[in-house]
Amino acid sequence: MTSIKRIYVTTGFVIGIIILGIVGLTSWYTVDESEQAIVLTFGEAGPPISEPGLKFKFPWPIQSVEKLSKETFSLQFGYVEKDGEIVSESEEDTKMITGDENIVLADLVVQWKITDPEKYLFNADSPEEILYNATSASLRSIIGSSTIDEALTDGRAAIEGNVRELLTELVNQYDIGVSISAVKLQDVELPNDEVRAAFTNVTDARETMNTKINEAEKYKNQKLNEAIGEEEAIISRAEGEKTARLEQARGDVAVFNELYEQYSSSPEVTRERLVIETLEQVLPNAEIYIMNDDGDTLKYFPLRPLDSTAPKTTTEEGSDTNE
Numbered sequence: 355m356t357s358i359k360r361i362y363v364t365t366g367f368v369i370g371i372i373i374l375g376i377v378g379l380t381s382w383y384t385v386d387e388s389e390q391a392i393v394l395t396f397g398e399a400g401p402p403i404s405e406p407g408l409k410f411k412f413p414w415p416i417q418s419v420e421k422l423s424k425e426t427f428s429l430q431f432g433y434v435e436k437d438g439e440i441v442s443e444s445e446e447d448t449k450m451i452t453g454d455e456n457i458v459l460a461d462l463v464v465q466w467k468i469t470d471p472e473k474y475l476f477n478a479d480s481p482e483e484i485l486y487n488a489t490s491a492s493l494r495s496i497i498g499s500s501t502i503d504e505a506l507t508d509g510r511a512a513i514e515g516n517v518r519e520l521l522t523e524l525v526n527q528y529d530i531g532v533s534i535s536a537v538k539l540q541d542v543e544l545p546n547d548e549v550r551a552a553f554t555n556v557t558d559a560r561e562t563m564n565t566k567i568n569e570a571e572k573y574k575n576q577k578l579n580e581a582i583g584e585e586e587a588i589i590s591r592a593e594g595e596k597t598a599r600l601e602q603a604r605g606d607v608a609v610f611n612e613l614y615e616q617y618s619s620s621p622e623v624t625r626e627r628l629v630i631e632t633l634e635q636v637l638p639n640a641e642i643y644i645m646n647d648d649g650d651t652l653k654y655f656p657l658r659p660l661d662s663t664a665p666k667t668t669t670e671e672g673s674d675t676n677e
Contacts (some may be wrong), residue, residue, distance in 0.1 A: 357557055380575040381417045383408075383409050383411065384406075384408050384409065385403055385404075385405065385406050385409060385421070386391035386406055386576050387406045387418055387423065388425055389406075389421050389423060389424060390402055390403065390404045390421070390423075390424050390468070390471055391400050391404075391409070391420065391421045391422070392419070392420050392421050392471040392472060392473075392475065393417055393418070393419055393421070394417060394418045394420065394424070394568055395416065395417050396415075396416065396417075398473070399471075399472040399476065400420055402470075402471045402472065405478045406429075416458060420471065420475055421435070421466065422468050422474065422475075423465070424467070424468070426465050426466070426467050426535055427465070427466050427467065427468075427483060428463055428464070428465060429463065429464040429465075429466060429482070429486060429489060430465065431448075431462050431463070431486065431489050431493065432447060432448040432460065432461025432462065432540070433448075433461045433540060433541075439450060440446075441444060448460055448466045450462050450493070450496055450498065451497075451498060451506055452492050452496045452497050452498065452500055452501060452502045453498060453501055454501045454502055457544070457545050458502060458505050458506070458542055458543065458544060458545070459539055459541075459542070459543050459544070459545055460493060460495065460497055460505070460539065460542045461539075461540045462514075462517070462537060462538060462539045462540055463488075463537075463540055464489050464492060464521065464536070464537055465534070465535040465536040465537075465538075466532050466533065466534050466535060467484065467532065467533055467535060468531060468532055469531060469532060470531030471530075471531065472531065473529055473530060473531030473544050474530060474532060475529075475531075477529055477530050477531065478528070478530045480486045481530040481531070481532060484528055484530055485525065485530070485532060488524040488525060488528065489517075489521055491524065492517045492520040492521040492524060494584075495520060496513050496516045496517045496520060497513070500512075500513055503540050506542055506543075506544075506557070507557065507560075510542065513539065514537050514538060514539055515537075517535070517537045518534055518537040521534050521537065522534045532557055540542050543581050553662065562563065575627075615627070641660070
């Protein structure tokens with residue numbers, strides 16, 4: 355009896371140590387900065403824990419912990435990376451039909467994160483597989499509504515945006531606890547060399563056309579700027595001439611007003627002076643002779659070139675006369 359009792363005591367002691375070890379080992383856990391955890395109580399999930407540090411829980415099997423990364427994952431669709439090199443998958447996975455009934459090969463990468471650990475763990479058996487299939491469906495749908503030109507040239511940004519929008523909508527419907535951060539097309543190409551070469555020629559022709567259009571626009575803008583500059587110069591000269599003529603007109607008015615005042619005070623003298631000044635302006639190289647009346651003789655103004663040999667005298671009025 356003593357031996358049996360000793361065996362029971364020893365066994366109980368060992369079992370107790372094992373239980374204490376299990377309690378000690380399963381009652382504490384740590385959460386890293388890049389991790390988020392969820393505590394399961396008899397299989398029922400509690401609120402997610404994202405703050406890093408040492409945490410306490412009830413020992414297993416009462417509570418257990420599931421840890422998930424908070425980092426951004428990359429889902430590669432249509433290709434894989436091996437030893438740093440990109441290797442395309444089979445064409446059957448990446449072959450798609452565009453909206454204008456052309457065939458292209460498309461692959462892309464999706465950046466995604468786990469935002470709800472409970473849904474990620476329990477709403478689907480394989481959330482990554484669901485995400486992969488949703489990515490395939492979204493890409494095929496958007497490529498199928500786009501033209502081959504859009505898929506191969508300047509429409510890729512719009513395709514990426516539309517794929518992200520549709521993929522986000524599908525992921526929300528599946529409710530698998532993930533969110534889409536970004537979608538990036540890696541490559542979109544034609545299935546064979548002949549078609550690829552033909553499309554390359556078309557693309558080169560389009561680029562040449564765009565280059566010529568840009569050069570024409572540049573020439574047009576240059577000539578337009580020159581015309582605008584010339585127009586402004588003409589307007590500026592016209593404004594200057596307008597101002598000059600206005601000032602001249604004001605000066606002429608001032609001169610006329612001054613002459614009018616003189617004319618009002620001495621009409622005869624002013625009239626004679628105006629006549630003489632006018633003759634000097636009209637005939638600047640002529641010599642003017644003013645003859646005085648002697649009763650029967652009429653007043654006349656003979657005009658002839660200056661005779662340097664003819665003697666001249668000055669009348670009482672201050673004008674030059676011939677002897």
